[in-house]
Amino acid sequence: MGLFILRRVGVMILTALCLTFIVFFLTNLYPNLEKLAKTQGNMRMSDEQVESWLGERGYLDPLPVKYGRWLGVLPGWTFEDPEDGKITGRCIEPGMDPADAPSFCGILQGDWGESTVFKDEVGTVTGTRLALTGKLMFWVMVLMVPSALLIGVLAGMREGSKLDRSLSTFSIASTATPEYVSGVIFITLLASSAGVKWFKGTATSAADNATFENFFLPVLTIALYGMGYIARMTRASMTEVMTAQYIRTARLKGVSFRNIVIKHALRNALIAPFTVIMLQFPWLLNGVVIVETLFNYKGFGWTLVQAAGNNDIELLLACSVVAVFVVLVTQLISDIGYVFLNPRIRIA
Amino acid sequence: MTNQHSSRIHPAAKMHAEEYAEGKISRREFLTRATALGVTATTAYGLIGATPAKAEGHAQAGGTLRHQMEVRGLKEPRVYDWPQIANLMRGNFEYLVEYNNDGSVRGMLLESWDVSDDAKTITLNVRKGVMWDDGSELTAEDVARNIAGWCEKDVEGNSMAGRMNTLIDPDTSVAIEGAIEVIDSHTVRLNLPNPDITIMVGMADYPAAIVPADLNPDDIMSAQGTGPFKLVELEVGVKARLERKPDHTWWGTEIYGGPYLDAIEYIDYGTDPAAWLAALEAEEVDVLYESVGEFIDVFDSLDLEKNEVVTGATVVIRTNQAAEIDGATPYADKRVRQAFALAVNNEVVLELGYGNRGVVAENHHVAPVHPEYAELPAPEYNPEKALALMTEAGYADMEHELISIDDDWRKNSTDAAAAMMRDAGLNIKRTVLPGSTFWNDWAKYPFSSTSWNHRPLGVQVLALAYRSGEAWNESAYANPEFDSLLGEALSIADADARREVMAKIQAIMQEDGVIIQPYWRSLYNHARPGQVGTGIHISYEHHHYKFGFAA
Numbered sequence: 001m002g003l004f005i006l007r008r009v010g011v012m013i014l015t016a017l018c019l020t021f022i023v024f025f026l027t028n029l030y031p032n033l034e035k036l037a038k039t040q041g042n043m044r045m046s047d048e049q050v051e052s053w054l055g056e057r058g059y060l061d062p063l064p065v066k067y068g069r070w071l072g073v074l075p076g077w078t079f080e081d082p083e084d085g086k087i088t089g090r091c092i093e094p095g096m097d098p099a100d101a102p103s104f105c106g107i108l109q110g111d112w113g114e115s116t117v118f119k120d121e122v123g124t125v126t127g128t129r130l131a132l133t134g135k136l137m138f139w140v141m142v143l144m145v146p147s148a149l150l151i152g153v154l155a156g157m158r159e160g161s162k163l164d165r166s167l168s169t170f171s172i173a174s175t176a177t178p179e180y181v182s183g184v185i186f187i188t189l190l191a192s193s194a195g196v197k198w199f200k201g202t203a204t205s206a207a208d209n210a211t212f213e214n215f216f217l218p219v220l221t222i223a224l225y226g227m228g229y230i231a232r233m234t235r236a237s238m239t240e241v242m243t244a245q246y247i248r249t250a251r252l253k254g255v256s257f258r259n260i261v262i263k264h265a266l267r268n269a270l271i272a273p274f275t276v277i278m279l280q281f282p283w284l285l286n287g288v289v290i291v292e293t294l295f296n297y298k299g300f301g302w303t304l305v306q307a308a309g310n311n312d313i314e315l316l317l318a319c320s321v322v323a324v325f326v327v328l329v330t331q332l333i334s335d336i337g338y339v340f341l342n343p344r345i346r347i348a
Numbered sequence: 349m350t351n352q353h354s355s356r357i358h359p360a361a362k363m364h365a366e367e368y369a370e371g372k373i374s375r376r377e378f379l380t381r382a383t384a385l386g387v388t389a390t391t392a393y394g395l396i397g398a399t400p401a402k403a404e405g406h407a408q409a410g411g412t413l414r415h416q417m418e419v420r421g422l423k424e425p426r427v428y429d430w431p432q433i434a435n436l437m438r439g440n441f442e443y444l445v446e447y448n449n450d451g452s453v454r455g456m457l458l459e460s461w462d463v464s465d466d467a468k469t470i471t472l473n474v475r476k477g478v479m480w481d482d483g484s485e486l487t488a489e490d491v492a493r494n495i496a497g498w499c500e501k502d503v504e505g506n507s508m509a510g511r512m513n514t515l516i517d518p519d520t521s522v523a524i525e526g527a528i529e530v531i532d533s534h535t536v537r538l539n540l541p542n543p544d545i546t547i548m549v550g551m552a553d554y555p556a557a558i559v560p561a562d563l564n565p566d567d568i569m570s571a572q573g574t575g576p577f578k579l580v581e582l583e584v585g586v587k588a589r590l591e592r593k594p595d596h597t598w599w600g601t602e603i604y605g606g607p608y609l610d611a612i613e614y615i616d617y618g619t620d621p622a623a624w625l626a627a628l629e630a631e632e633v634d635v636l637y638e639s640v641g642e643f644i645d646v647f648d649s650l651d652l653e654k655n656e657v658v659t660g661a662t663v664v665i666r667t668n669q670a671a672e673i674d675g676a677t678p679y680a681d682k683r684v685r686q687a688f689a690l691a692v693n694n695e696v697v698l699e700l701g702y703g704n705r706g707v708v709a710e711n712h713h714v715a716p717v718h719p720e721y722a723e724l725p726a727p728e729y730n731p732e733k734a735l736a737l738m739t740e741a742g743y744a745d746m747e748h749e750l751i752s753i754d755d756d757w758r759k760n761s762t763d764a765a766a767a768m769m770r771d772a773g774l775n776i777k778r779t780v781l782p783g784s785t786f787w788n789d790w791a792k793y794p795f796s797s798t799s800w801n802h803r804p805l806g807v808q809v810l811a812l813a814y815r816s817g818e819a820w821n822e823s824a825y826a827n828p829e830f831d832s833l834l835g836e837a838l839s840i841a842d843a844d845a846r847r848e849v850m851a852k853i854q855a856i857m858q859e860d861g862v863i864i865q866p867y868w869r870s871l872y873n874h875a876r877p878g879q880v881g882t883g884i885h886i887s888y889e890h891h892h893y894k895f896g897f898a899a
Contacts (some may be wrong), residue, residue, distance in 0.1 A: 035788045041427070042507050046819055049504045094566040116586045119421045192629050193650060201626035204615060207586075214630070296623050298586050306585055309784035 005044050012328040019320045024067050029314040033059050036311045072106020113314030117306050122318045132207050133299035137284055144223035152234020159239040172223040175228030183294045203297035218295040222287050226280050235271040241265045271341045278334030282327040358385040361844050365395040369879040375721045381843045383453040386461045387718025407608040407880045416624055417637040417813050419616040421584045422568040425557035427505040431888040439577025441557035448656050449886050467543035467792035467841040474534040478599045481572035488530045490523045494558050499523035511550030514540050543839035550803040575593035576607045588614040608896030611690035617874035636881045641756030647874040655883030656869050657804035660715035663761050665864040670694045670824035683741040685861030690734035691772035692765045697866035701761025706867040712857035715868050719843040720808030722851035747775045751796035753786040762797040791822040802887050807837050825862050
């Protein structure tokens with residue numbers, strides 16, 4: 001088990017390295033750097049001004065060198081102003097004496113850099129934003145998982161019954177409706193003068209003070225999409241279990257239907273949905289991009305959009321590391337959880 | 349209003365007052381002209397026997413106003429590239445003069461100013477009793493230092509250098525020696541080598557904030573200022589909060605009234621008007637930065653107050669005359685440019701692109717609201733001639749890519765123009781770029797549309813955007829005749845005399861087909877009922893001391 005986890009961590013680091021290098025390469029293409037210079041300097045800078053802006057900040061050095069600086073294996077850039085001799089550098093904080101500044105400052109030194117869009121430490125930005133997305137995801141899970149399992153189990157109990165058909169129709173419909181469609185429909189019907197004003201069509205204030213009124217719609221929008229999918233998986237797994245030999249034996253023994261479902265079928269039926277639920281985490285990270293933008297909820301997905309739209313190199317890199325981390329950790333959890341749910345499977 | 353008067357009234361102002369009395373100019377024109385000459389708004393109103401409108405008389409003290417606005421990162425004022433940035437700091441960093449919706453310019457940190465008859469000497473009388481946060485008084489030295497800073501042309505993105513161009517020595521790229529002269533503790537004299545009438549209104553523009561001597565460009569937020577509000581919280585892209593400085597006595601309270609509010613919150617809802625609608629419906633903001641396009645009708649249908657101001661803000665569809673496409677420079681050919689202009693009916697663009705919320709313009713970027721506007725015949729609309737000219741120039745088969753930003757009105761207006769060009773038989777391809785990428789190359793696109801904000805004088809935009817070699821010259825227009833005529837116009841303080849030259853300049857702009865400029869926009873914003881002073885400003889300035897809730 002220890003070796004397995006260790007190997008997984010190794011894979012994670014390798015994936016993160018590859019992914020960040022690709023992101024690094026793409027964000028460091030010259031047109032993107034030019035965009036960065038203009039959004040940071042002045043929208044209407046001339047080409048020469050862009051060139052000098054980039055040069056003074058070490059953006060025009062070779063790609064491997066810049067990547068090495070970000071990792072912290074190469075010393076950060078420094079620039080001496082030819083006019084007043086003022087030294088600026090990657091590792092020199094404003095107001096710090098250049099002589100005291102460390103020469104290395106990258107991931108290895110625990111420095112994630114500075115976000116150019118948000119004018120703040122990348123670590124702080126991703127931290128705050130992830131916490132907000134965590135809050136959103138938590139409520140999504142609270143709403144989605146129990147209702148999806150309930151729907152799936154109810155539908156799978158008696159395959160082909162009226163209950164099964166209607167619940168299946170509902171889950172297919174909810175999965176088939178993407179977030180940007182259901183979100184817009186909810187806002188129009190439930191949060192505008194065109195429909196009824198039960199909720200708020202924007203979740204901006206939910207960041208500080210989440211209430212049922214301002215937070216329910218985004219939660220519902222994400223939850224509905226995943227709900228149908230998990231419900232379908234649960235149903236499939238449930239129907240399969242319900243036709244198994246041991247269930248028939250239990251019935252013949254005279255166990256009540258209720259006890260069969262709860263005591264005998266449920267645990268076995270939950271193995272497949274468990275993996276699906278775990279896979280939903282990275283998927284949710286993806287879904288929040290749309291929903292957070294739609295509802296103006298300033299979490300991780302929204303941050304990703306802002307970082308990408310403004311070519312915020314270091315923030316994008318941190319976002320990719322977070323994404324790799326979330327995907328691989330949830331996979332790890334699902335693999336380990338599998339062992340507990342299904343004794344037949346062993347991890348070497 | 350105490351102590352506002354400068355002893356001397358510019359003779360031209362008296363002349364304008366007579367013109368106003370004779371009905372030759374409108375009140376707005378009179379005010380713009382007279383105040384640009386150094387006459388205070390109060391005196392100017394006095395000259396024509398009117399009393400200034402007082403809109404801010406009924407505000408109650410206290411309250412927090414929530415304002416929808418993009419919250420952008422701070423930078424040094426002179427390199428501001430968005431009015432939004434200026435608005436964040438406007439409560440702290442104040443301006444020498446303030447431009448108002450009625451076309452007048454009034455003194456803020458300046459008590460008054462005098463423009464000499466030849467427009468070559470400008471005397472600035474700094475207001476007495478204005479205090480920095482550290483308790484020291486604002487002096488002529490502070491003002492002179494700021495003006496000198498504006499003149500540093502080599503500072504990346506310093507757009508004030510364009511406004512102060514006359515004061516700048518082209519060899520050293522800083523202010524000419526002796527041009528900025530401190531006379532005494534509260535008087536600064538500007539000695540211009542050439543007459544320049546735009547300097548005073550340039551000082552009202554949003555990057556012209558007066559900053560303290562100890563300004564740290566890396567920490568603008570905690571800098572001291574002279575204003576009554578302080579930016580206490582700033583999360584770029586999320587929100588910002590301005591609070592009244594505790595126990596602060598503001599110099600302007602007894603002169604202009606206010607400030608009324610305890611705090612102003614700016615909340616960023618992105619660039620999509622649908623999000624602003626949701627925010628208003630959810631009662632999470634009190635007032636919008638600006639209402640745009642089709643959404644104006646939607647906002648109208650809600651229980652909101654609508655504010656409107658007629659401006660010289662516009663959209664310009666221009667070719668870049670220096671642009672190279674496949675080795676050729678098609679837009680250097682005047683016939684090609686004329687063909688585009690002939691193919692477009694400006695009235696239709698106004699109707700389809702902007703829902704008729706404005707007035708038709710005449711392809712020369714001088715607005716009827718500008719004092720020196722010369723009325724010219726409307727540009728010709730003639731699709732057949734357009735195609736003939738394009739064929740004659742040899743570019744009839746070429747596909748012209750017309751680029752616009754992805755938004756509501758600019759995209760629609762450009763679409764409307766493109767549709768008419770296609771109807772005329774020109775080969776047009778439309779490309780729509782998202783807002784985050786559009787501005788990267790805005791000045792270099794071969795053929796694209798750009799929005800321009802309002803400026804108080806007609807010569808100003810021409811000097812910024814069409815003079816040869818200017819940084820914002822997006823059409824790469826370089827015409828020595830135009831440059832010299834514009835130089836001449838820039839030296840005539842009297843708007844009527846200037847109009848003679850302007851007529852020629854405007855005609856050159858039309859003849860050269862530099863731009864297709866379909867319409868002048870009216871600007872709107874919507875607010876929840878019960879506010880004062882939050883109506884949209886002609887150049888998007890937020891005068892926080894006027895904001896308040898109705899008593």
